[in-house]
Amino acid sequence: MATIKDVAKRAGVALSTASYALNNNPKISPATRKKVEEAAKELNYKKNGIASDLKRANTNTIALILSDLSGPFYSDLIQGVQDITTANGYDLIACNSIGGEQSTAVKFLKEKRVDGAIILAYNISDEIAVESARQGFPIVVLDRTLDNEFIYRVHVDNEQGAYTATEFLIKHGHNEIAYISGPSISYDNQRRFQGYLNALKDSKIDYQPKWQIPGDFTREGGYRATKLLIAQGNLPQAIFYANDEMAIGGMQALKENNIGIPNDISIIGYDDIELTEFVSPPLTTIRQPKYEAGALSVHLIFRILSGETVEHNYNLPTQLVERGSVKHKEVN
Amino acid sequence: MATIKDVAKRAGVALSTASYALNNNPKISPATRKKVEEAAKELNYKKNGIASDLKRANTNTIALILSDLSGPFYSDLIQGVQDITTANGYDLIACNSIGGEQSTAVKFLKEKRVDGAIILAYNISDEIAVESARQGFPIVVLDRTLDNEFIYRVHVDNEQGAYTATEFLIKHGHNEIAYISGPSISYDNQRRFQGYLNALKDSKIDYQPKWQIPGDFTREGGYRATKLLIAQGNLPQAIFYANDEMAIGGMQALKENNIGIPNDISIIGYDDIELTEFVSPPLTTIRQPKYEAGALSVHLIFRILSGETVEHNYNLPTQLVERGSVKHKEVN
């Protein structure tokens, strides 16, 4: 690899002259500049970005840390982050946190490789996030609450969303409503469960533990949980799945047992992933403003980086998307 | 930010001792190591990864460059890349090439920020790829053919896949087969079109230009192209969509015109994305070994990096996935 030194030598100028020329500093005459540029091209010179970053002390890139780069769920979010980042002339890199402590993500977080980070990765511990955040290195978390001077939180209002979903079912005449939950450690799941409870309470419906079935946010988990519910004997009138993936798995289970949706049972999901439109019947669900969440997150980072003082907490509202999986229960 | 110098000072040891201790070099006594680690913690020291990379000369990370991080299509591919990369103790970062010349991706490519790269991004020009590849910096391209000493090619056999798809339609009694194409500049599309032509030719069916409708690999494009085909007057007996997204858009258009699939018309897609199972009827399509392609790509990079000489070209076979969108045409 040719270095700038080689370029300077070849062009017959000093090292600094070459540097100036390559960085378009006006104090270099067009003639020498041209000479330098030609030398660079001849030597196939590429500046070493690492060295240059070291000098500059900021990298002009922000990191988006996800537990899994390949999840379809993140599309909109990434899009939002991407749009704002590029609009600001910054670079975006996405890294996965698979491998926990040893992962690429943690490396980027802890070492000064980026100027800011957005975290949506359950397998990154709170501890690591807190340890990494510091002056000049803001972190936005999307999936937890963390009290730290340099950590900001953008939140989709899970509690309200779950409340809306449950209320919707209640208004449709259902009062036996099962909740298929996500992993109990998941903050998102906790909020959603709380929203479910609140809605029941506000309608004076008693919460019954038997209607709470553990799931894990996967399609397979939804399938199993639903089978369990069916095996349990009497079915509820409606099921609220803590996310769409589980709802889709659940639909499969119901179908296998000849339980009609929405005639025999109403179901509702959470997330509004792309598939919901395509399953049969189309799934009524709660849409999360994923794009907006992503966009807001980076936007915040830029404001903080430029020295502004901003709020630490943001809550984004959800929206119910009515499709075909919930039916008004006939009054007998 | 505290530097390693501060840590050394605080621990009362030499700079190098601190460095060794922090890097778990066995030559440091447990006692001093502990001292250093404590000092580091007290100062909230984080090593500057950039500086360390500069010294090391290799970054232990490889880049996956995609035109769009948010496409659901890439899931499997990313997974394959991810698995092998982490298994080798390397880091993976994904970056998008939006913004073309100015994009993050190009920066990573041209400046020495990663040890190798995998490209699947139509908006990265061949030129940039060729300029960037060099000794010790192998590039694997998935979406083009490039003749360069340091560029390797992993290819899904598009031509064979398209041939299989077309042949399948022919064997089901169809001889008027439309081809809804991707962008004409797309290499993938060109190969697929060629496969289509070859299959026709081998069955002695004349290619008719009117059956070739331009699309752009998007759902919307497939919808429009299909509308155009319908508006054109007489329908073909089957449609081969150059990818699934377009096929799904096309299904929408056909549905709107009350054209039954597969009773009135057979259709086949390409890619085997997740949605294909859920649309109605489920879409018959060509599965690409995306995971394998991703895995092979990184695997190659590692072999090259370790000094092995490897082949420059790899071709992966496709596979037909039969679902419900193709029907045997009744003989009249």
Place this chain on the structure above:
DNA sequence: CTGTTAGCGCATTCAT
């Protein structure tokens, strides 16, 4: 086992 020292490649003074 520990400390000294020389760069990695580049950007940036400060004189000339």
Place this chain on the structure above:
DNA sequence: ATGAATGCGCTAACAG
């Protein structure tokens, strides 16, 4: 306009 010199933070060879 140019060249020599300095240091960013870290690692690793070498000497003790």
